[in-house]
Amino acid sequence: MDVELVLAVDISHSMDEREFALQRAGYVEALRHPDFIKAVRLGATGRIALAYFEWAGTVRDDAVIAWQVVDGAESADAFADKIEARPFRSFRGTSISGALAFGAELFDGTAFESERRVIDISGDGPNNIGMPVTTTRDAALANGIVINGLPILISPSPSFSHLDQYYAQCVTGGPGSFVLPVYAASEFVTAIRRKLVLEVSGVAGPWADPGPIRIEAAAPVDCLQGERDRRFFSDPYFPELDR
Numbered sequence: 001m002d003v004e005l006v007l008a009v010d011i012s013h014s015m016d017e018r019e020f021a022l023q024r025a026g027y028v029e030a031l032r033h034p035d036f037i038k039a040v041r042l043g044a045t046g047r048i049a050l051a052y053f054e055w056a057g058t059v060r061d062d063a064v065i066a067w068q069v070v071d072g073a074e075s076a077d078a079f080a081d082k083i084e085a086r087p088f089r090s091f092r093g094t095s096i097s098g099a100l101a102f103g104a105e106l107f108d109g110t111a112f113e114s115e116r117r118v119i120d121i122s123g124d125g126p127n128n129i130g131m132p133v134t135t136t137r138d139a140a141l142a143n144g145i146v147i148n149g150l151p152i153l154i155s156p157s158p159s160f161s162h163l164d165q166y167y168a169q170c171v172t173g174g175p176g177s178f179v180l181p182v183y184a185a186s187e188f189v190t191a192i193r194r195k196l197v198l199e200v201s202g203v204a205g206p207w208a209d210p211g212p213i214r215i216e217a218a219a220p221v222d223c224l225q226g227e228r229d230r231r232f233f234s235d236p237y238f239p240e241l242d243r
Contacts, residue, residue: 001069001114002043005050005199006103010123010152011063012056012094019154020088022185023122026192027052031080033193037073039200047071048200049112050079054086057093057129059102067110096127096171097136100147104140118199122150122192126166126225133170134223146174150195151181154188160225170223176202 009023030036040048052065065083070076103119119140127133140147149167160166164181172179178198182191 001047001049001112002040002045003048003116003118003200003202004067004107004110004112004114005048005196006106006119007050007052008099008103008119008121009052009054010056010094010099010121010125011054011090012123012125013090013092014094014125017088018185019124019152020090022154022188023152023192024083024086024088026189028080028084029189030193030196031070031076031083032073035193035197036200037076039197040070040076041072043200044115049110049114051106052079052083053099053102053106055095055099055102056091057095058091058098060091064106067106067112093129094123094125094127095130096121096123097131097133098129100133100136100140100171101131104136104143104145107143107145116146116202117144118146118148120148120150120195120199121171122152124152124155124163126160126163127170127223132224137171137173141173144174146177147172148177148195148199149179150191151179153181153183154185162221166221166223166225169221 007027009027011020040046048070049067050070051067053059054063065079068075068079070079099121100119103121107117137147149172151163151167153163164179168179180191180195182188
């Protein structure tokens with residue numbers, strides 16, 4: 001197996017229906033695209049393993065699509081069909097830390113032998129529930145897992161407009177890790193396809209082009225700003241918010 005890849009997709013309430021539909025379509029179209037299929041087949045074994053789950057304040061049991069081997073168009077289409085068939089829904093909270101911990105645990109039960117293990121996480125806001133995101137990020141990295149990010153800045157929050165830098169400093173990590181931000185709806189499908197091709201190929205592969213997608217922050221980012229903002233903006237009005 002060339003890579004075990006977990007796709008972790010944000011379905012929190014901060015994602016509006018348009019963003020969520022774009023995100024869903026982006027993953028479905030990317031998995032079916034000839035560039036993705038070609039990247040899989042060009043690997044050393046020509047096979048990858050994929051798993052998918054949706055997350056918000058927590059990860060629910062019915063939010064997971066189990067591991068599947070992808071080795072060509074037919075198996076990629078089958079996995080895309082499962083994503084496409086999922087109902088649209090959203091929940092309160094944004095626990096990137098919970099998603100990373102859940103994604104890391106998915107690798108524990110596999111019988112695959114692979115060169116790389118990668119979590120691909122997308123979202124439109126900072127961590128605001130659960131463990132500090134750097135804690136679970138660092139635990140995953142210590143187990144040899146690479147974390148890549150797709151921060152969505154189509155409708156950035158006025159109080160948190162630097163999500164790309166937050167993902168670069170607080171969420172992602174590991175050899176060859178990258179952040180690929182989306183700033184406009186028109187970029188969504190292409191960005192997701194590019195990200196998956198890079199992850200399947202590896203940064204040393206023939207598809208790699210990591211230079212333009214690395215984010216350099218001018219100053220350190222407060223990795224706990226999301227938790228602080230939640231207590232000020234959300235907790236007084238939504239005491240039932242998942243914790």
